[in-house]
Amino acid sequence: MNPFDKSFADIPAYLINEHFNDRYFDIVNAVEEANYIHFEGNHILKRLSEQTTGTKTLSIGELGFGTGRNVVALTSLLDKSGLKDLTIDIYSVELYPITASRMDEILKPFEAQTGSAIELLINEYKKLNLELTGWHKMEIHAAFGKIYLNLFIGEALDMVNSLEKPCECWFLDGHGPKANPEMWREELMIAVGKKTKPQGTCTTFTVARDVVNNLTAAGFTIIKWPGIGGKKSVLRGEFR
Ligand SMILES: C[S@@+](CC[C@H](N)C(=O)[O-])C[C@H]1O[C@@H](n2cnc3c(N)ncnc32)[C@H](O)[C@@H]1O
Incomplete structure (x- = not known):
């Protein structure tokens, strides 16, 4: 048995997304998981440090905003990177937004690892009217620069279709395909491909065959690489 499965029963209820009966993230390695799968996988720091002027x-x-863990982990990574003058635009989506207090409860245990990043996000998130569907804007200001965090409340395909510009990379983080096949359907992956810049990349924690097939149909060349925590391998896609 995978040791990760064994611990599933011990996960506190507030960490389970009741709409999918699935956890929001690997609670043991949540920050490392984001750093490894999404930030290393998309070469975030390399891409930023290669820009030498201005x-x-x-x-x-991002497909699946959830608790904002990826945003918090990214803010913390950039803070520690020593990079300056950054402007990061994030476009994320969430069909079932959680309350700011639940976000606080879920993220609090990672405070020692992520410093002020949680507070910076929650201060912005609690200003949102979560009843309103469509785009919501947040801003995170830190020593490295700014993160413009645009959160679409609603369905993933509507969010992707409403993007005015393609993204350079994608974090595909929408629960596993068994719990939530809708988040990996071919129509959605093809829409993501259409909203990806040339040489763009995507990353995800699942290596399910349907996910590989749908991302390939969307124009990504898929590379499997060693996983982290309970995951034996993870995926990285390069847009052809
Ligand atoms: C695994 S969680 C995301 C974890 C998140 N990235 C984080 O860092 O906390 C997946 C999220 O996708 C959302 N979701 C699932 N299906 C969706 C859909 N069709 N459209 C938009 N969001 C969806 C879920 O409600 C859930 O919050």
Whole structure:
């Protein structure tokens, strides 16, 4: 038995997304998981440090905002990177937004690892009217520069279709395909491909065959690489 499965029963209820009966993330390795799968997989720091003059920019799409853990881990990584003059645009989506207090409860245990990043996100998130569907804007200001965090409340395909510009990379983080096949359907992956810049990349924690097939149909060349925590391998896609 995978040791990760064994611990599933011990996961506190507030960490389980009741709409999918699935956990929001690997609770043991949540920050490392984001750093490894999404940030290393998309070469975030490399892409930013290769921009030698002026403001360094990056646009990121995310399917599955959830608890904001990826945003917090990214803010913390950038903070520790020593990079300056960054402008990061994030476009994320969430069908079932959680309350700010639940976000706080879920993320609090990672405070020692991520410093002020949790507070920076929650201060912005609690200003949102979560009843309103469509785009919501947040801003995170830190010593490295700014993160413009655009959160679409609603269905993933509507979010992707409403993007005005393609993204340079994508974090595909929408629960596993068994729990949530909708988040990996071919129509959605093809829409993501259409909203990816040339040489763009995507990353995900699942290596399920349907996910590989649908991302391939969307124009990504898929590379499997060793996983982290309970995951034997993970995926990285390069847009052809
Ligand atoms: C695994 S969680 C995301 C974890 C998140 N990236 C984080 O860092 O906390 C997946 C999220 O996708 C959302 N979701 C699932 N299906 C969706 C859909 N069709 N459209 C938009 N969001 C969806 C879920 O409600 C859930 O919050």
